[in-house]
Amino acid sequence: MSAVPIQVPEALAASLVHFLGAGDGRAWAEQLPALAADLLERWELRVDGAPAHGVVGLVLPVRRADGTGAVLKLQPVDEETAGEPLALRAWEGRGAVRLLDHDPATGSMLLERLDPGRSLLAVPDDLAATGVLAGLLAELTCRHAPSGVRTLAEIADAMLADVPRAYGELAEEGDRRLLADLAAALREVRPEPGDRLLHWDLHYGNVLAPSGPDARAPWLAIDPKPLAGDPGFELLPALRNRWSDLTATGDLPRALRRRFDLMTDRLGLDRDRAVRWTLARVLQNVLWEVEDGARAVDDRQRAIASALLGR
Secondary structure (H helix, E strand, C coil): CCCCCCCCCHHHHHHHHHHHCHHHHHHHHHHHHHHHHHHHHHCCCEECCCCEECCCCEEEEEECCCCCEEEEEECCCCCCCCCHHHHHHHHCCCCECCEEEEECCCCEEEEECEEEEEEHHHCCCHHHHHHHHHHHHHHHCCCECCCCCCEHHHHHHHHHHHHHHHHHHCCCHHHHHHHHHHHHHHHHHCCCCCCEEECCCCCHHHEEEECCCCCCCCCEECCCCCEEECHHHHCHHHHHCCHHHHHCCCCHHHHHHHHHHHHHHHHCCCHHHHHHHHHHHHHHHHHHHHHCCCCCCCHHHHHHHHHHHCC
16 A cells, blocks of 8 residues: 555664674665565555664554554564564553554564653653553563463573673672672572563563553553563563663662562562562673673662662
């Protein structure tokens, strides 16, 4: 229905090269216009606004044949994105954006249109925003994960296997001690990894308000990277985001613990267990940063770990 050629934003093309490598990244960017044109025709869509993009995905606002708004999401299929349609189908729009159609061959999805200009980042009261996010987490994690979703158990085992390498890369003894403490926390909870459907990346920017006057819910989650596991592994993104709100209180450890306690209370989690899973999530971020060349633990990661460890 739309003959307008799709232009791949330069920033997305550069990001694809960075994250997928020069060959795969350029190849994916080059085939995006043809893929978009094929799906627009097949699903009877017309482009209805400027494209947007994330790290590797292109998002096109579209209109369906009946005139309703939707979003066409095109992204490479990898370990993180492969389970997204499974999770969205399992949630059936409860707490998350609705999946309207899916092309398994390419991983492309047609999604309910939300308002990209209204996220939880724009809610002035950061504790109110955290309360909304916690409520969504409670809704999303109340379901057992469907088969085919990656498991927190395999993620945990991969992290623990990578700790010795990262230990040798960190320059300061204090950072190495912290890494050892984080790994010890993960080992304590690893025997019971959980089986709930996790979003894995629910931060304030990944919660949008529906568009239009007949909103079915005030806020909905987008962009899951699904896992089967313990809901305690879900809390770190909300601790790391809106950082200036935390530092503005003048007491960063107290502000971090207040957010953490709000979420654990709303989700009905065992606090000690949630602490350990959150420390495991800090460990994951540290391992990723070391893999990217870091020789020290990021200040935010250290501050979160110290607040939860009571140091």
